[in-house]
Amino acid sequence: MKMRASLHSTRPHGAARLYLRRFGAALRLLGVRDGDRGAGLYMCEPFDPDRRTVVMIHGLGGDAVAWAHLTQAIERSAELHACFQVWHLVYNSNAPFLVVRRRAEGYLDEAWERLDPGGHAQARTGIVLVGHSLGGVVARMLCVDSGNALWSAAFSVHHHAVQDDEVAAKVAAVFRFQPYPGVGRAIFLAAPHKGSPNADRWLGRLVGTLLGGRTAEIQELRTLVQDRPDIVHDELRETYQRARVNSVFTLRASQPVRRASEALLPHAGIPYHTIAGTVPGTVPPGDGVVPLSSALLAGAASTLVVRAGHNLYDKPEVVAEVLRILREDMASRG
Numbered sequence: 001m002k003m004r005a006s007l008h009s010t011r012p013h014g015a016a017r018l019y020l021r022r023f024g025a026a027l028r029l030l031g032v033r034d035g036d037r038g039a040g041l042y043m044c045e046p047f048d049p050d051r052r053t054v055v056m057i058h059g060l061g062g063d064a065v066a067w068a069h070l071t072q073a074i075e076r077s078a079e080l081h082a083c084f085q086v087w088h089l090v091y092n093s094n095a096p097f098l099v100v101r102r103r104a105e106g107y108l109d110e111a112w113e114r115l116d117p118g119g120h121a122q123a124r125t126g127i128v129l130v131g132h133s134l135g136g137v138v139a140r141m142l143c144v145d146s147g148n149a150l151w152s153a154a155f156s157v158h159h160h161a162v163q164d165d166e167v168a169a170k171v172a173a174v175f176r177f178q179p180y181p182g183v184g185r186a187i188f189l190a191a192p193h194k195g196s197p198n199a200d201r202w203l204g205r206l207v208g209t210l211l212g213g214r215t216a217e218i219q220e221l222r223t224l225v226q227d228r229p230d231i232v233h234d235e236l237r238e239t240y241q242r243a244r245v246n247s248v249f250t251l252r253a254s255q256p257v258r259r260a261s262e263a264l265l266p267h268a269g270i271p272y273h274t275i276a277g278t279v280p281g282t283v284p285p286g287d288g289v290v291p292l293s294s295a296l297l298a299g300a301a302s303t304l305v306v307r308a309g310h311n312l313y314d315k316p317e318v319v320a321e322v323l324r325i326l327r328e329d330m331a332s333r334g
Helices: 022-029 064-076 078-083 097-115 134-141 149-154 166-175 202-210 216-227 234-241 256-261 316-332
Strands: 040-043 052-057 084-090 127-132 183-189 272-278 302-307
Touching: 040 097, 052 064, 052 134, 064 078, 064 084, 064 127, 064 316, 078 084, 078 316, 084 097, 097 134, 097 166, 097 216, 097 256, 127 134, 127 316, 134 183, 149 166, 149 256, 166 216, 183 316, 216 234, 234 256, 272 316, 302 316
Parallel strands: 052 084, 052 127, 127 183, 183 272, 272 302
Antiparallel strands: 040 084
């Protein structure tokens, strides 16, 4: 099955064979390829309207291959496979996390329109999001009501002041949103909820320079701010006018919109879980990329810290913890 949302169906356990190779993902990150090629939703087996959906979202520069072990573990568990089906969300690593969130929403909307136009499938309810690294931040943004917090961090006027402008309305939709319908639980793996110091270091700045404002959403932002420079805060004006906004830029600890996002926790009724890695001797304590202080969230239903680096998604104890959470979710829903 193929559609604008890039929803594909393959045989179970075929992820490592079908999905984009890691080297290809690195080229997309640097803009050597069209970053949107291959983006969208991937299903590991034909759609089942009676099984709930686990949506896995990879990290910066990653791809769906990262989830091969976890996907196979779910499919090999008779009880979990009877309850859940796995979808993988693949995205353009050039894009800022709010743009990725907006596109993820679009991919999901298109999928449901195609697969369940009547809106009655059980698969739409109790969706579990599993996100690694930047994908974990995107997963959290799919669980929150942004209100005006993110818009106000970037713009000096109320969003109603620009609603008469078609481009401005599109930009506002990136900064203002509500929890995605049907999400019932979220699991965040090594997610930089409070930014990453790596984004401020020389390598982060270098990659940030290589990454351009190539997405349509960033070009719309550029157009808006060039036409109406007075509506954006001084510290962001030049960056927006030059379209120098990308995934690395939006993970910087000092970035105003990212700072505002810290206060946004999943909506009441959406339990969330954090899993983080720690490497001995790392300063600050963390997995070498994301500090523990950034990966851990107050109010989490459970927290697990494992001795592992940043790419902890295929560690046996991490896979076991995600399976435990899924079983807990099954039990909570009877």
